[in-house]
Amino acid sequence: MELKLAKRAQKLKASEIRELLKLTQKKGLISFAGGLPAPELFPIDEMKKVTEEIFTKYGKEVLQYSLTEGNEDLRTIIGETRMKNVKVPKENILITSGSQQGLDFTGKLFIDKGDKIICEKPTYLGALTAFNVYEPEYVEVEMDDYGMIIEDLEEKLKSNPEVKFIYTIPDFQNPTGRTLPVDRRKKMVEIAKKYEVLIIEDNPYGELRYEGERYPSIKSFDDDGYVIYLGTFSKIFCPGLRIGWICASDIIIEKYIMVKQSADLHCNTLAQQELVTFMKMFDIEEHIDQIKEVYRKRRNVMLEALEKYMPKDVKYVKTEGGLFIWLELKETIDTKVIFEEAVKRDVAFVPGHSFYAKDVRKNYMRLNYSSMSEDLIKEGIKRLSEVIMEYY
């Protein structure tokens, strides 16, 4: 039978990188390829108590349909505690199935075929796959070690005044680990207002800062509803619950709620209640501190191993948080070639290619340090360095 797919579905193709990453399932392989939180940090015993409490207290309620907007207590807690210096009423929060659903809804609400959207160069692969369904045209903004270069952003907006929105990951960006300084955050909001474009602030990593003070979000500089903030519990709690949120102005959140209703009515009632009850029975800040302690050590071990084993002209930023380190190799090197060789020696990473919306750069790789033990990180970086050495 000929599949009579919609035109946009005909263009969907399996990501090349997903095919490559299948190779990383090999037994005994040290993988820096994923972005998975460390499963040993999931609060299993606490969740058993939480589930017991929920079924005793709420019974049938948690297995029933519920509000599209999401659990009211959960939205109140998020509005009051999870966006640092942004405090919003629950009415401005919609619970989503991870921030990935926030990205999809953003595409659904704002992108018509051929619409221009701005993103970082490079940017989060999952955002590209979410937006691609709606067939945008990407305008990439150059980055330095501190994130988007504001002058380039303004330049791109000047020459593309019809841009729909700016998509940015300001804290410990995926894939580069870069963090946007406070003055650039302020400037970005000023520019958004000047050119009347929205900012999508995707912030899964802001709470995972291992040194210094957390920066104020871009949203905190916005009094006029230009910034839409996407948050998630995936990296500070458990990704399997699939709980994230969108925070936006009254008129915008109303549109997102309508899209949510048409997509899946609401998020899993039980998962939302589990999160609320966990936060009532236990201290989530303490839990996040434990996660940070473990990741800080793993990051330090990876940085030390990079320093010790890598050729001196391999460049990287000593990131202060998040899950990733981004390596820049000699321009003549293609990291996909290195990937194949590395997998043969039982170590893997993500070649940088697929994080570029348009103009692919081939000499970068993303390393994740959250899901491997300190010993495996040391051994893995040693092996990877040996492979890279052969190309220097």
Ligand SMILES: Cc1ncc(COP(=O)(O)O)c(C=O)c1O
């Ligand atoms: C930048 C960024 N945005 C969004 C997501 C999606 O996260 P989730 O849907 O689990 O909340 C991720 C996941 O890795 C990410 O790195």
